[in-house]
Amino acid sequence: MTELIRFDQVSYRYPGGQDVLGDVSFSIAQGEMVYVTGPSGAGKSTLLRLIAALCRAQRGQIVVMGQNLSVLKPRRVPAFRQHIGLVFQNFNLLADRTVFDNVALPLVVRGYAYADIARRTRAALDALGLLRYEKSLPLTLSGGEQQRVGIARAIVTKPALILADEPTGNLDPKMAMDVMRGFARFNEAGVTVMIATHAIDLIEAVPKRIIHLERGHISDRLPTAASRLGETHGVR
Amino acid sequence: MAFAEAGLERPGFFARFAQEHLRVFFFSLGKLRQTPVAAALTALVIGIALALPAALYVLTRNVETVGYSWRESLQISLFLKDSVSAERGAALAHEIGARQDVAKTQYISRDQSLTDFKAQSGFGDALGILDENPLPAVIAVTPARSVGKAGVQELDAELGRLPEVDIAKLDQKWLERLYALLDIARRAVGMIAVLLGLAVMVVIGNTVRLDIEARRDEIEVMKLIGAPDSFIRRPFLYAGFWHGLFGGILAWLLVTIGVHALSGPAATLAASYGSDFRLSGLPAADGFSLIAAGIVLGWAAAYVTVGRRLALIEPR
Secondary structure (H helix, E strand, O other): OOEEEEEEEEEEEOOOOOEEEEEEEEEEEOOOEEEEEOOOOOOHHHHHHHHOOOOOOOEEEEEEOOEEHHHOOHHHHHHHHOOEEEEEOOOOOOOOOOHHHHHHHHHHHOOOOHHHHHHHHHHHHHHOOOHHHOOOOHHHOOHHHHHHHHHHHHHOOOOOEEEEEOOOOOOOHHHHHHHHHHHHHHHHOOOEEEEEOOOHHHHHHOOOEEEEEEOOEEOOOOOHHHHHHHHHHOEO | OOOOOOOOOOOOHHHHHHHHHHHHHHHHHHHHHHOHHHHHHHHHHHHHHHHHHHHHHHHHHHHHHHHHHHHOOOOEEEEEOOOOOHHHHHHHHHHHHOOOOEEEEEEEOHHHHHHHHHHHHOOHHHHHOOOOOOOOOEEEEEEOOOOOHHHHHHHHHHHHOOOOEEEEEEOOHHHHHHHHHHHHHHHHHHHHHHHHHHHHHHHHHHHHHHHHHHOHHHHHHHHHOOOOHHHHHHHHHHHHHHHHHHHHHHHHHHHHHHHHHHHHHHHHHHHHOOOOOOOOOOOHHHHHHHHHHHHHHHHHHHHHHHHHHHHHOOOO
16 A cells, blocks of 8 residues: 555654653554544644644654655745645534535645635535534534544645544544534545544444554553554554 | 545645635624624724824825925026116017926016016115116016926026026025925835834734633644644635724824815915815725725734744643
């Protein structure tokens, strides 16, 4: 399978702070779905941020979609990021724009024709059961619905890679399960999905490969529930 | 990198450019409409700042016009020698009048001078006791309009060297002082315009800076989804454009209102000096230049501010 992401002995330290990741190496193939697990402060979010070029590793090499991020020029970062769908725990929606406008934003940024933007946006909203809210403002929706708007925005460009940082952190169990199954559906459609989470019960419900982090290093010692999955779906 | 863009059409560069600018044009206007009071106050501050140099400019233009009308009354008086006969004097006036740098001449004979002096001075009886007419014959020379200050001085010197001429007198000191004052006023207008232009940039820059801070979260989201700086910057540049446009229009309006308010008293004052002078406002071309200046200042201020602030905002 084609390699989509490769980490070679990557280390990252906060400016003036402590080490967050140390000598992390792994590879993710195109079409995989991977959970990044670990306790708070293990470096899950930082790992996703490095992949999205939101920060730059001090050591090691990161290659994403054939692009070596160590040598990626700052002015090329936006164009690179346009091809990644990002989902966040706090949704990151624009409160003064309608659901439709929020979801359409990545397409507007890329300069598509308005007719195509409208069609593609409504298709994304429809896929997530949000079409009836297209004219609503995000804050009038529930947490689960807002997260689905965030996911619709992430998938509307049909990215090759979706990165989700604790996407179920603010959701109740049922909504969290719906969201996780949604990611699995996108993955089945061929999209590579990487989810940082510590929700082991959800991982158990939708079992996939796991990268487990402990204090910035990849670890084989999975939490009890996840260890069973690790045996069947692979760790690292 | 292979990306799924099936079914999506990307218009050509110019179509995309027009689509995006049209979108931001109305989007930024809509943003201003959301805060009408703040937008109006900003426009008012900019309007007043632009109106001040514009009003001074209008003032200097009007004073210049008055100066030019007075310029027409500028004359060179050629006092002829006593030995020059009345016939020769009249002929000389005719010769001088034929020159290209002279608009007209008037010969005033010695007798005519005496008659005029008696009538205007009230010393008629005193002059009567003199044995002979002490006043010389004079040729009043009006230079052509096209002749500049230096040309008039040259003409004065040249005519003064004529053998029939005793003294050539050109009294233009007052005019020189007026032109010097106008020159100072013009430079002052330029300096004030530069200073107030900078003030306009500071006002717009600060407004845009506050707008950027208020929309910090939005900018972070934009960066997260891969919006380039040019895309993020554009609405703020248009905000600067709108502030400058409205400020410029308001400045023109303020100057026009000011001229209208002063035109009545100015006409009355001019009439008392026997002049039909009318105060003129900002010509349309200058008015549009004022608006253009507002737009350029607004755009430039926004560009500088956004450029500096955007670099400081990174997604958390």
